[in-house]
Amino acid sequence: MSSTTTGWVRPKIEQNWLIRLLDWxxxxxxxxxxxxxxxLAVFLTYPLGLGIWLAFTDTTIGRSGRWVxxxxxxxxxxxxxxxxxxxxxxxxxxxxTIGKFGLGLWLxxxxxxxxxxxxxxRAIILLPWIVPTVLTAVAFWWIYNPxxxxxxxxxxxxxxxxxxxxxxxxxxxxxxxxxxxxIWRGIPFVAISLLAGLQTISPSLYExxxxxxxxxWQRFRYITFPMLLPILAIVMTFSIIFxxxxxxxxxxxxxxxxxxxxHLLATLAFQRGIPAGQLxxxxxxxxxxxxxxxxxxxxxxxxxARRKWQQGESND
Amino acid sequence: MSATTKAEETExxxxxxxxxxxxxSKARRMVTIYLPLACFLIILLFPFYWMTIxxxxxxxxxxxxxxxxxxxITSPTLDHxxxxxxxxAYPKWLMTTMMVAVGATVLSxxxxxxxxxxxxxxxxxxxxxxxxxxxxxxxxxxxxxFIPLATMVFQLGLFDSxxxxxxxxxxxxxxxxxxxxxxxFKSIPYELEECALIDGATRLQILRQITLPLAVPGLISAGIxxxxxxxxxxxxxxxxxxSSENKTVPVAILTELVTGDVYQxxxxxxxxxxxxxxxxxxxxxxxxxxxxxxxGAVKE
Numbered sequence: 022m023s024s025t026t027t028g029w030v031r032p033k034i035e036q037n038w039l040i041r042l043l044d045w046x047x048x049x050x051x052x053x054x055x056x057x058x059x060x061l062a063v064f065l066t067y068p069l070g071l072g073i074w075l076a077f078t079d080t081t082i083g084r085s086g087r088w089v090x091x092x093x094x095x096x097x098x099x100x101x102x103x104x105x106x107x108x109x110x111x112x113x114x115x116x117x118t119i120g121k122f123g124l125g126l127w128l129x130x131x132x133x134x135x136x137x138x139x140x141x142x143r144a145i146i147l148l149p150w151i152v153p154t155v156l157t158a159v160a161f162w163w164i165y166n167p168x169x170x171x172x173x174x175x176x177x178x179x180x181x182x183x184x185x186x187x188x189x190x191x192x193x194x195x196x197x198x199x200x201x202x203x204i205w206r207g208i209p210f211v212a213i214s215l216l217a218g219l220q221t222i223s224p225s226l227y228e229x230x231x232x233x234x235x236x237x238w239q240r241f242r243y244i245t246f247p248m249l250l251p252i253l254a255i256v257m258t259f260s261i262i263f264x265x266x267x268x269x270x271x272x273x274x275x276x277x278x279x280x281x282x283x284h285l286l287a288t289l290a291f292q293r294g295i296p297a298g299q300l301x302x303x304x305x306x307x308x309x310x311x312x313x314x315x316x317x318x319x320x321x322x323x324x325x326a327r328r329k330w331q332q333g334e335s336n337d
Numbered sequence: 338m339s340a341t342t343k344a345e346e347t348e349x350x351x352x353x354x355x356x357x358x359x360x361x362s363k364a365r366r367m368v369t370i371y372l373p374l375a376c377f378l379i380i381l382l383f384p385f386y387w388m389t390i391x392x393x394x395x396x397x398x399x400x401x402x403x404x405x406x407x408x409x410i411t412s413p414t415l416d417h418x419x420x421x422x423x424x425x426a427y428p429k430w431l432m433t434t435m436m437v438a439v440g441a442t443v444l445s446x447x448x449x450x451x452x453x454x455x456x457x458x459x460x461x462x463x464x465x466x467x468x469x470x471x472x473x474x475x476x477x478x479x480x481x482x483f484i485p486l487a488t489m490v491f492q493l494g495l496f497d498s499x500x501x502x503x504x505x506x507x508x509x510x511x512x513x514x515x516x517x518x519x520x521x522f523k524s525i526p527y528e529l530e531e532c533a534l535i536d537g538a539t540r541l542q543i544l545r546q547i548t549l550p551l552a553v554p555g556l557i558s559a560g561i562x563x564x565x566x567x568x569x570x571x572x573x574x575x576x577x578x579x580s581s582e583n584k585t586v587p588v589a590i591l592t593e594l595v596t597g598d599v600y601q602x603x604x605x606x607x608x609x610x611x612x613x614x615x616x617x618x619x620x621x622x623x624x625x626x627x628x629x630x631x632x633g634a635v636k637e
Contacts, residue, residue, distance in 0.1 A: 044539045046459060053455035054467065056448030057511050061474050064486065065508045069477060071485035080488070124377075131374050134366075142378075144624040149381055151620045151627070153569040155587035156609035160384040163391065163602055171387060174402050208381065213628060266478035269571045273591055287480035287572075294484045295576050304484045311481065318476050 075304035082298040093305035103306065106284040110310075113200055113285060114265045120204040121260060122253075125211025130245075132212065133219045143213065150209040158273035161202045165189050165274065192282035195275050199283055202270055211256060218252035219245070254320070262317050266310060286310050388613075391606035392417055399603055417603035418611070425593065426582055427608065434585040435615070437499050437574075438567040441506035445563050446556065449511045453518035454544055458530065468519060475512035482508070483576045490577050497579045505577070506567045513566070514559040521555030522548065558626040565616050565627075586612040 043049055076093055080086030097103045128146070136142060149157060164171055165188035173185040189195040222245065230240050268287040271277065277284035277292060284292070286306055294303020391399065393413040398405040405411060421427045455461075456468045486505060487496075495501035525548060533543045549556070574585045581593055590608045594601060620627060 040539050040541070043541050046461070046540075049540055050455050050459050050461050053451040053459065057452035057471070057515060058467075060444075060448055060504075060507045060511055061471070064489075064505055065474055065477060065482065068482045068485035068489060071489070072481060075485055075488070082491075127373070128377050131370055131377070134370050136370075136374075140624070142374075143628060144621070145378065146381060147624075147627065148385070148617070148620070151565060151616055152385075152613040153571075153587045153616065155569075155571050155591055156388075156612050157384055159590060159605055159609045160388045163606060164384065164387060166602075169400060169402070169602075171407050174407055205380070205384070208377075217628075262476055262478060266480040268480050269587075272571075272575075290480065290484065291572070291576070295487065300484055300488060307481045307484055310478075314476065314478070314481075318473065 072304050073308055075301055076308040077305075078301045080300040080304075082295075082300060086301050089301070093302050094309075096302070097305055097309070102281045102284065103289065105281060106286050106289040106306075107309075109196065109283060110265055110285045112196070113203070113267070114261055117200050117203040117207065117264050118257065118261055120200065121207035121211050122257065124204065125208045126215055128208060128212040129215035129219055130241075132216050143216070147209045147213055149206055150213075154206060154269040155273050157206065158202065158270050161198075161205075161270075162189075162274045165198050189275055190279055192279060195279060195283050199271055199274060202274065203264065203267065206270070207260060207264070211260065214252065214256045215249060218249050222248045258317050258320055262314055265313060265317075385613075388606050388610050391602060392610045393607075394603060396603060417601075417607040420601070420604050421607050421611065425604075426589070427586075427611070429582050430584055430586045430589040431611075431615075433499050433583060434568060434587075434612075437502045437506070437585060438564050440503035441510060441567040442560055442563040444503060445507040445510035445514055446560055448507065449514035449518055449559065450549070450552075450556065452511070453515045453522055454548065456515070457519045457522040458527075458548065459540070468515075471512050471515050475509070475516065477508075479509060479570075479572050483572050486573065487576050496577060497583055499578070499583055499585075501577050502567075502570075502574055502585070505573050506570060509570075510563045510566060514563060517559050517562070518552065518555050521552045521558075525551045554626065554629075557623065558629060561619060561623045561626055564619065568616050 043052070075086070077088060077090060078086035079089045079092070132139070132143065132146070163169075167185060167187065167190055170186060170188060172188075173182070176182040176186065177184075187194050188198045226244050226248075227240055230244055235243075265285075266287050267285055268291065271283055271285050271288050272291070275283045277288045281289075286309065290303045290306040292303075293299050293306060297303075390408070390410060393415070394410050395412060395414040395416065398411060452467075452471065456464045456471075490496050490501045490505070493501075495504070529547055529551075530543050533547055538546070569587065570585075571587050574588045575592075578584050578588065581589070584593065586608070590605065590612060594605050594608055
């Protein structure tokens with residue numbers, strides 16, 4: 022009996038003390054923020070700084086480097102492979118973003134109609150985005166196979182071509198094939214987010230426009246597009262950032278080949294940094310992506326500010 | 338495209354039946370909505386179909402398009418899956434991936450719930466700047482971080498250990514989940530907490546007994562999203578893991594199944610299919626949560 026009473030009393034005292042400490046707001050805030058901020062500081066902020074520092078050293082795997090100043094960058098700027106990667110990163114991002122948003126917006130507009138099985142349809146459309154990128158990239162690799170490409174087979178059967186299509190064995194076809202795969206994977210995300218934006222547009226606007234005798238294009242141009250612009254800006258920022266720094270698709274399908282023609286900055290940084298062991302050089306290539314990302318983030322910030330202004334304060 | 342729709346539109350509006358709206362005629366809907374939608378669906382689903390059909394095709398059919406139509410299987414086989422499950426470490430890779438995904442999800446859910454609660458409910462000076470900082474962390478892509486993180490992981494002695502992945506994945510999960518949960522906490526009326534405070538509840542009791550139960554949909558969304566993102570992660574797993582048995586499924590398929598010049602396409606596709614299934618099944622149970630978290634996070 023006595024053991025139960027002591028067992029009852031002791032935690033109560035402890036709890037009281039603990040609860041009082043946890044009810045003290047500054048301490049509670051500190052405790053609550055600690056895990057998230059700690060994780061982000063140690064594994065995100067610190068590596069970001071470390072990466073910038075590494076870019077100015079000649080670190081290799083297994084040997085800590087010494088400060089070499091701008092040597093890595095000088096070497097990089099004279100390297101045609103680097104400039105090719107810069108070119109392809111920009112080209113890839115530009116074309117894939119236009120493709121994704123053009124087709125994604127179209128798909129969103131289609132889905133915004135009254136359709137049977139709407140939620141099922143939405144679920145199916147999001148599938149390419151849910152499945153691991155590398156695994157679908159492997160499927161694309163097989164579709165692009167020089168010998169057994171099913172697309173080649175189809176085109177030959179239809180009489181449109183006599184020979185197999187060369188998808189990934191020469192520079193330009195490989196670039197376009199990668200862009201096509203990226204667009205394929207990006208459409209669902211764009212379409213579903215824009216669909217959410219479309220559904221917030223009040224139907225009364227369209228009714229009013231219809232009564233005024235507007236055409237479909239006018240309704241799109243003067244109602245849908247301006248109302249969609251804020252969400253479009255945010256989704257586009259994310260899409261641009263993650264397309265520019267893409268790695269998986271290119272690494273899985275071409276590994277930067279043929280003859281380094283499809284390297285993105287991320288795959289080039291990986292190739293130089295990890296298998297070749299030149300961590301300093303790899304870090305310098307990775308760091309050279311930062312100015313672009315800062316630009317994209319500022320774009321996002323001003324788009325957000327604009328949205329606040331459009332919606333008024335009440336909608337915070 | 339626009340020329341034809343315009344033409345159809347003027348045609349439809351010139352002679353509208355008085356009851357139905359001019360732009361809702363059936364033939365027009367067929368051409369402008371269902372047809373493009375069908376094309377989209379076929380293109381979006383084709384790689385999955387191709388993956389599935391390749392995984393069950395015997396090699397004789399796989400490499401012979403002359404006598405066998407590549408879009409169909411005449412004699413389906415489980416050889417590729419058997420090869421995958423019994424001749425490779427595939428089950429081990431699946432287990433590792435599952436462990437990493439669950440570990441990283443739990444870790445990031447706990448830390449982001451607490452952080453979101455602090456930012457949204459324990460309002461303090463500068464709380465919105467902490468929120469903004471976490472949002473900005475989401476914009477830092479893994480491609481920039483993997484090289485310095487690789488050196489860190491090496492120094493911590495975690496190289497080639499799945500544990501390193503559990504610690505590193507929260508860097509992209511926590512910002513996302515925190516942002517999502519801030520949105521959910523915002524939708525819970527603050528009056529409920531005030532009432533509890535007046536009744537003498539402590540802050541922790543409020544969090545555990547009032548806020549968290551009400552935020553369950555948000556927690557589920559954040560959880561399944563984290564799980565999917567960790568399952569799909571590639572670049573960290575590729576950079577930090579070296580030994581075959583510790584690899585995650587996406588990395589292992591690309592590095593272990595692709596050997597030499599002869600690709601085992603059947604096994605590769607079977608591996609991709611099996612690796613996609615857990616997320617796909619998970620997804621099919623929680624579609625609505627996925628959609629709401631995706632659109633919610635974008636709108637925030």
